[in-house]
Amino acid sequence: MPSLPNGSNVSNVATDLLDAADKQIPILGLNARRKFFHGLAVAMFVPGIALDPAFTHLSFSVAFALFTFLEYIRYFAIYPFGAAVHLFLNEFLDHRDSGTAILSHFYLLTGCSGSVWLEDPSKILLYTGVLTLGVGDAAASIIGRRLGLRKWSPTTNKTVEGTLAFITSVFGSALLLRFCGLTDSFRYLRYLLAVVISGLLEALSDQNDNLTLPLYMWSMLVAFGV
Known part of the structure; x- marks a missing residue:
């Protein structure tokens, strides 16, 4: 039987593959690449939530499991897909991404799906993740970068x-x-108040918006009885 490589050799091969992939990353607009997936989330998830929330709930769970499997392949640079997955995901990292695991796509998926997984009887709450990230966060980033003149702080x-x-x-x-x-x-004024508070969180917090913002807004909507 052929001998299997030991752990050290596997680690060295993985490192070489990931380093080679890093050198091939094209220079594109990081913000444009990231916000494209926010817009894609709106196009994909709003129809699902509107027509069949239960199936969308299941689909989110399957997608999360698939992301976990792909991260395993990327982390260990499993041939032949490891380097390609790493190359693709590495194009979407920013200063808030750190550590050996790449979690940005997990955060985006969890942010969009969390309000569906929590299964609130109020249907407007099911859209919380998609609206805050796919619409609100993307609009704030695009408008803020192109037209923003007054910064919240230096x-x-x-x-x-x-x-x-x-x-x-x-x-x-x-x-x-x-x-x-x-x-x-739903109660429009209470919903607007929750949106305003969430908008201030988005502006003043340096946490990963994809994870914290939709969960925070969902909590505000529940607290206000929207």
Whole structure:
């Protein structure tokens, strides 16, 4: 029988593959690459939540399991896909990503799916993750970078204009869902208050928005009895 490589050899091969992949990464707009997936989340998840929340719940769980499997392949550089997966995921990292595990895609998926997994009877709450990340966070980033003039503080790139874009886009999207009959009636002023508070969190916190923002807004909506 052929001899299997020991742990040291496997680690060395994995390191070589990942280093080679890093050198091939193209220089593209990081923000554009990341926000593309936020927009994709809206297109993919809103119809699922509207038409079949139970199946969407299951689909999110399967996707999370698949992400875990792919991260295992990437981390150990398992041939022939390890280097390719690493190369793809490494294009979306920013200063908040640290450590050996790449978790940004887990955070985005968890942020979008958390409000579905929590299974609140109010249908508007099921859209919380998709609206805060796919619409609000993306709008805040794009508007803030292109049109933002007034920063919240000298130590941050977050702008007042970006926060206003977050609040307007999330609340407007919720009203659009109601107008299209994709959600039940809800208390608009309380919803707006939760959006405003969440917008301030997005502006003033340096945590990973993909994970903290939707869970925080969901908590506010529940607390306010939307």
